[in-house]
Amino acid sequence: MAKSNTTPVMKQYSKIKEQYPDAFLFYRVGNFYELYGNDAIKGAQLLELTLTHRFKNTKHPVSMVGMPCAVADTYVDTLVEKGYKVALCEQLENPQKAKGLIKRGITQLITPGTIMKGGSNEAEDSNYLTSVVRTKSSFGLAYSDLSTGEIYTTHLRSFAVVSNELLSLRTKEVVYNGPLTDQDNNFMHKANITVSKPILLKGKHAEISYVQQKLTNRAEKEAVKQLVGYLLTTQKRILAHLQIAKSYEVNQYLQMSHTVQNNLELTASAKTGKKRGSLFWILDKTHTAMGGRLLKQWLARPLLSTDKINYRQEMVQALLEGYFTRENIIDALKGVYDLERLTGRIALGTVNARELLQLAYSLQIVPVILDALNQSDSTVLRKYAAKINPLKDIAQLISTTIIKDPPVLATKGGLIREGVDKQLDRYRNTISNGKKWLAQMEAKERKKTGIENLKVGYSKVFGYFIQVTNSNKDKVPLNRYTRKQTLTNAVRYTTPELKEHENLILEAHSKAINLEYKLFVELCEEVEKYIPALQKLARQLASLDVCYSLATVAEQNNYCRPNFHTNNQDIKIVAGRHPVVEKVMKAGKYIPNDTHMGSDTDIYLITGPNMSGKSTYMRQVALIAIMAQVGSFVPADSADLPIFDQIFTRIGAADDLISGQSTFMVEMDEANIALRYATKRSLVLFDEIGRGTATYDGMALAGAIVKYLHDKVGAKVLFATHFHKLTDLDKTLDRLKNIHVSATEKNNKLIFLHKVLPGPADKSYGIRVAQLAGVPPMVLREATKLLKRLEVQNNKLIPTSKRPDPLINSSDREDKQEKDMQNGDDNRLEVLRVEKDIIDKIYNLSLMDKTPRQIMQMVENWQEDLKDK
Template structure:
C-alpha cells in the first residue's frame, strides 16, 4: 500500500494527498506532520515498532470537505485520491487514483459568507516579440471565462489585484522577474504545459480570433482539465474584453475610494458595495460587485440601465412583488456548475426547481411594467418548465444530503424501484410481527428485533431473561455485557431478502438520480442565460431601492466636458453620519475650468469632497442614480487617485515614492476625458521640493492634459496660480473661529483659504493645553520673523528660484536658532536647537509635530 501511496504522491509533490482508506482519508510522512499542525489533528505512526515509523493522521471521508477548505483557504493544494474499486469485490490491492486536485483558484464549494464573491483562477502568457501579455480568467463555480491582451506589467498587476485572484497559471518560460513580482502579491503560482487540443477547448475558444489570446485560454483550460478531471460543460465560451471597454480604475483607486473593501478592516462594511447591496440573490450580489469594479463607458448602455432603474423606481408595488420572488431564487449559476461537475445532490435539485418556478412570475411582473428597458432581459427569461416537471416527478420535497443512501426518488417514478421498496417495506413489517410473536412465545416483554451492519438482523434478550428462552429454538449470534443476541433459520432467510432489496434499491435509486442529473445537464446553457438575466434584474432593483431610500437622482449625461453637481454627497459617509448631519457640496467645472485647487484645514472635509466626486462618476457609469440634488456629467474614460499616505513595503518603496509613482501613472495615462484626484501631493519631502513638484504637476496637467482635476493642498502659495493658469479655480473648505474654538463648516466656498488652523486641529485631537500654548508661542515667533512670506512666482526662472530657496532656508535656520538667545543656551537647549534646525516640518503630521514639541519642552525644563 505504501508503494502505491508514494507513486501517487510523486505525481503531486506540491499538494496534500488525501489517500482513501476505508472510511478515512489518510495523510502520511511530511503531509501528516504539516497537516496535523494546520488541521489540529492527532499525529500517530504507522508501523510504530519499525526502525522508521511512518507519521500519519486522518479525517473521516464524510467530513473531509471542511478540512480541504481549511487547507485551500490557506493557499495549499489538496489531491483527493479515491478507491476506484469496491474493496469487498477486490482481491489484493484496491486500485486508487486522484479524482480531483483542489487548489485556491479552482475551489467551487463556497460557504454562505462568500456566496456573493467570485473565485477567479487566472492564467498569463508573455509575448516576447510584442512585449505584451495574454491574460485569461475563469470562475469554475459560475462558468465565467474572459480573455484580454494587456500591454504593460502595470496593467497585468492591476488586473490580478482587482480580480483578487488567489492562483495564477503560467508556462515554464514565463519571465522570472515578473513571476517574482506576482508572488509578492501573495498569489499562488501554478505551472501548466501544453496538452493536445481537444473538442471542449476548441469550442470554448472559438470566439477568440488572435493566436496569443487563444494560447492563454487553452493553457487555462488545460490546467482546469488536469486538476478537475471532469466535465467542463458549464464553462461559457471565452469572451474577449479590453480594459478600455470599461471605466479604467487601477487597484490603487479602487482601494483609496473603498469601492468593495474597507481600508481599515479589509471587509465589505463601510464601502460603496455595502451601501448599494440590496440584492436578493447571490448571483445578483456578484454581478453588483462586477459592475462596481467595471463601470461602463458606453453612453447608450449607461442610459439603458438608468432607464430600467427609473421604471422600477416609479413602480413601487411591482418592485416589491419582484423582490418577493427574487428572494426565492437560489444561486442558479453555481447550481449549474455543480450539475456539470456531478457534485449536485437532491436538495440542490429542489433548490433549482424552486428557483425556476419563480421565473414565470418575474417575467409577468416585468411585462406588466411594459418597458423597453428590460427587453434584453425578458428575452432570456424563458421558463424551463421541462426541468421543473422532471424534478417534480422524480425528487422528494425534502431529500437527504447523500445521494447514495437512498430516500431521494419519489414513489411511483420507477416500477422496479417500487418493487424493491415494497419488498423492503414488507420485510420491515414482517420483522415487527416477528418481534410481537417472539415476545408472546417467550413471555419476555423487552425482547427486540434489531439490526447492525456487522451482524445483520438479530433477536436481543437481556441476561436477566435468558432462563425464559425455549431450548433449541434460537442460535447464539453475539454476547454483550448485559444481553445476548440470537438468530433463527427463518430470520436468516428473511434477512437475505430484505438486505438484497435494500441494496438493490439504493443502487437503482442512485442510477436514476444520475440519469436525471444528466438530463438536466443538457440544459446548462439555458440555465446560465436565465441566471444572468435574473442577476441583472436583481442589481437594477437594488439600485432603485437604494435610490429611493437615500434620495439619489438620475444625472443628465452630456457629450461635452461640463461637470455640475448640485448638493452632492458622499453616500457612505452620509449613511454613517445620518442625513441631518451631512453637509452637501457643489462641484461646478464648466468647459473653462479643468482644475479645482482646494485649500482648507485638516479634518475639514477636502478628501471627502474629492471622493464624493469620484463616487458620483462611478455610480453614474454603473447605471445607478447618484447622491445629489441635480447632476450633469460627461462619460469619463479613466479615474486616477492619489489619496492618503502609505508605504509599499513589498516593493520597498517609501510613502513619497508611492506618491510620485501614482502621480506619474496619472500624468502618463490620463486623457482630456479623465478624472484626476490629487490629495496633498508633495507633502512627503522637504517644503520647497514638495511645493515645486506640486506646482509643476498642476501646470503640466493644466497645460498638457486638460483632464478634470481636483487638487487639494496645504501649500497656500499655490493659490496664486489662478493668475497664470486660466482653467484653474481656487476653492476652499470653510472654517471659522468662535471663542478660540475651531468650527468646521464642511462647505466648499470660492477662493483660497486664509490659514491652515493646524494647532486648532491638534487641540481637537486632545493634545495637552501646555503643549498647545507652547506651539502657539513658537508659531507667533516664526510669523514675526517672516513678515513678508514668499509667494511662488507662477513662472520662476531656475536661477531666481534657487536663490530664493537658499535665502528662505537660511532665514528659517536663523529663525529656529533665535528662539533661544545664545547667551542663555545650555546643553539641553543646544541639542533642541540642533534638532529644530534639521526638522522637516512639512513632512510631519500635526500630531507628530506636537509630540516633538512636547519632548523639547520636557528637555528644556529639565534641570
C-alpha cells in the same frame, strides 16, 4: 524517508508523489488520509497535527500524519488558503475485492484558484483562477471562477498591466507559461499569488474548442486553452458548465488601477479592509449571493457606453417608481438560492438531492417574479420579463422525482418519490409487505409460544431474528426455531419462514437503493442538459437583484438619475454628497457641495484647513462619476456628466504594502502614471501631493505637476494642497480655478463649514486649527508673530493675508525684532533660520494625527531650540 522504504505501499506512494512534487499528497488508507515524509513534517507544522511514524520498528521508518477522511476538508482548506496545493489520492477499487495492493490514484488536485468552499449558498466573493500566456508581442490573460464556469479573456501590452489585472481580480493563483523576473516573483509573493506551471494536454478536448469558439486573438486563445487545460487536469472530470469565453478590452470599461479602487474604497474600507465603510457597503441591498457578486463586478468595471448605462438606469428607474413591483420581486428573490453555483455543482457532479430541490424551489419562484414584472406599468420591465425562460419543466421534473426532505447522501436510498419508477415501487411494496408480514408473525409467535415479550428485530450483521429473553428460553419451540446468536440476557433465533422473508426484503432493499441511485444520476444528467439555460437565467436574476438594490438605495438616500453628454467634458453637479460619509453622519448633517467644471475649468485647486473636507469633496466627485457609469443613481440634486475613460488618484499617505515602497516613491509613482496615461477624458485626483518630502521639494514638484496637467494633459483635475503658494498659479494657468473649503470663527474658535467656495483659503487657519486643538495661547502668539516675519523675510513665499490677524495685538506687531529684521540685520539671520524651521514644522503639522501630549512635547522641544539661540 519515503524513498528508502521499499514496501509495496511506499513504492506505490513514491510513484504517485513523483508526479505531484509541489502538492501535499493526501494518501487514502481506509477511512483515513495519511501524509508521509516531508509532506508529513511540513503538514504537522502547518496543521498543528501530531507527527508519528509508519514502519516504526523497521530500518526505514516513515514520518507520517493522519486524519479521518470525515474531517479532511478543513485541513485541505487551511493548506490551500496558505497558498499550497493538495492532491487527493483515493483507493480506486473496493478493498474487499482487491487482490494484493489496492489500486490508488489522484482524483483531484485542489489549488488556491480552484478550491470551492462551503455549501452552495454562502459565497459572496468570486474565486478566480487566472492564466497568463506570454507571446512575442503581448500577454494573453484569461480567468474563470470554477464554481460558476464563467470565463473572461483579454490581451494586454505589458506585465505591469497584467499585474494590475491580477490585483483587481484578487486572484489567488496564476498559471503562467513564461519565466518570471525576480521583481515579478517578488510581486507575486507579496500579493499572495501562487504561481503554477501550465499542464500540457494531449489530444483534442471538446471543452477547449467549445469555450474558444468566439475568440479571434491568438494570445487570448492560448490563455483560455491553458486555463481550461489546467482546470481539466486538476479536476479530472468533465466540466460541462464552462461557459463560452468572453473577450473584453480593458478599455471597454472605465479604467481604474487596483490602487485607485482601493483608494476610493469601492469594495473595502482602506482602513479596515472590510466591506463596512465602502461604496459597496452602501450600494449592496441585494438578496442573492449571485447579485452581490455581480454588483462587485459592476463596481470594478463601470461602463463607457451611454446606451448600456442608460439601459441599466432605465431598469433602476422603473423599479424605483414601481414600489409594488419592487416589493413583490424582492419577496420572491429572497427565496432564490445561488443558482450560479448550484449549476456549477451539477456540472461538477457534486450536487446532492437537497441542492437539486433548492434548484427546483428557486425555479418555482421565477413565475412569481415574472408575474410581478408583467404587471408593472413599465415597458422596460415587461420586456425584461419576456426574455426570461423560467425552465418550468426542470423544476417540475426535480420536484416530482425527489422526495420532500431528502438525505444528503445519494447512495443510501430514500430520495425518490413514489410513482416515479414502477420497478422501484414494486421493490418498496415487497419491503413494506415483508415488514407487515414480520409484524403479523411477531403477534402470531407470541400467541403460539406464550412468550409475551418475544420480539422481531434486525441487525446489520445477523439480519432479521426473533429475540427471546433468557427467562423465557424454555418456552422456545426448538423444533421450529434455530439459534442464531446468544446475548448475555437473550437469545436470537430464526425460522425457515423468517429466512425466506428476510431474503425477499433484503434483496428488494439493496435493489431499491441501487435503482434509486441510478434514477438520481439520470435526473442529474437530464438537468445537466439545461446548464447553459440555467446560467443565463441566473445572470438575469442577478442583474434584476442588482437593479433592485440600486433602486432601493436611490430611494432611501434621495439619489438622482445623472445625465450624460458626450460632446464635452463638463462636470455639473448640484448639491453633491459623499455617499459613504453622508451615511455615517446623522441625517441632514452632511453639507452638499456643487461642482461646476466647464470648458473654462480643468483644474480645481482646493485649499482649506485640515479637516475642513478637501479630501471628502474630491472623493465625492470621483464616486459620483463611478456610480453614474455603473448605472446607479447618484447622491446629488442633479448631475450632468461626461463619460470618463480613466480615473487616477494620488490619495492618502499610507505606504503601498504590496510593493513595499516608501511613501514618497509611491506618491511619485502614482503621479507619474497619471501624468503619462491620463487623457482629456480622464478624471485625476491629487490629494496633498508632495507631502512625503521636504517642503520646498514637495511644493516645487506639486507646482510642476499642476502645470503639466494643465498644459499637456487637459484632464479634469481635483488638486487639494496645503501649499498655499500654489494658489498663485491661477494667474498663469487660465483653466485653473482656486476653490476652498470654508471655515469661520466664532469667539476666536474655528468652525468648519464644510462649504466649498470660490477663491483660495485664508492661509492663517493653520494656527487657528492649532488653537482649536488646545495648543497653549503663548505658542499660538509666538507662531503668529513668526509667521508674519517669515512672510516678509522669505520673499513672500506664502501669500500675505489682507486681513489683520486678531490673534496678534498691535504692540506685538510693532515688535522690535520685526523692525530689526526689516532693517536687514544680518546677525538675526541664523536665528531666523531656526525660527523658520520651527514655523515650517508648525505650519505643516497635521494636528489631528497627534495627541495633545505629543503636541506638548513638540512645543517643549521648540522652546528648547529657541532658547539655545
